[in-house]
Amino acid sequence: xxxxxxxxxxxxxxxxxxxxxxxxxxxxxxxxxxxxxxxxxxxxxxxxxxxxxxxxxxxxxxxxxxxxxxxxxxxxxxxxxxxxxxxxxxxxxxxxxxxxxxxxxxxxxxxxxxxxxxxxxxx
Numbered sequence: 001x002x003x004x005x006x007x008x009x010x011x012x013x014x015x016x017x018x019x020x021x022x023x024x025x026x027x028x029x030x031x032x033x034x035x036x037x038x039x040x041x042x043x044x045x046x047x048x049x050x051x052x053x054x055x056x057x058x059x060x061x062x063x064x065x066x067x068x069x070x071x072x073x074x075x076x077x078x079x080x081x082x083x084x085x086x087x088x089x090x091x092x093x094x095x096x097x098x099x100x101x102x103x104x105x106x107x108x109x110x111x112x113x114x115x116x117x118x119x120x121x122x123x
Contacts, residue, residue, distance in 0.1 A: 002026040002112045004096045009117030012086055016121070020081040022096030022114060029077040030054065033099045036070060036081045037107055038092035038119075045095070049081060050104035059104070064090075086121045093118050 008020040022034070035050035049070035051058040058070050064083075072079040079096065093116040102109030 002098070004098060004112055004114035006094065006096045006114045006117040009094060009119045011120045011122065013123055014087055014121055016086050017082070017084045018086065018119060020083065020094055020096075020117060020119070022079045022081075024077045024079075024096075024098065027098060027112070030074045031100065032111075033104050034070075034072055034079045035097045035099065035104055035110060036079075037095045037097060038090075039095070039116075040092040043092075045107045046092075047105045047107070048094070051079065083119070086119075088121045091119060091121050 003025045005023045012018055030053045033050055033052050036048040037045045038048050039045045047061050048064055049060040049068055051070045051072050055072050060068055067085045069082045095116045096114040097110035098112040099110040
């Protein structure tokens with residue numbers, strides 16, 4: 001049984017930093033591209049970042065580029081999302097997901113999802 005468990009969300013002020021983590025189990029981790037998506041109230045699920053199974057390639061959405069960074073540790077079956085200079089528009093539930101193939105920017109290409117962790121950026 002595949003499980004993805006996110007952690008690290010919370011309430012922060014604009015300009016602060018947060019580091020999200022996702023622990024994976026039940027899958028051959030290095031064979032999966034791992035991604036972060038987010039969903040704000042009333043909006044669809046939005047691509048944030050993804051990293052290939054080997055960790056050799058990664059991509060971030062234009063809206064978070066230069067502020068967010070994705071990384072993975074295949075020895076620990078985990079990925080992180082370092083989020084710097086957070087803005088109110090970053091407020092959303094953040095989801096970790098795993099995919100075996102397909103364009104990593106589209107949520108329908110992902111096979112497994114975590115339950116999400118809330119990030120709120122507010123004064």
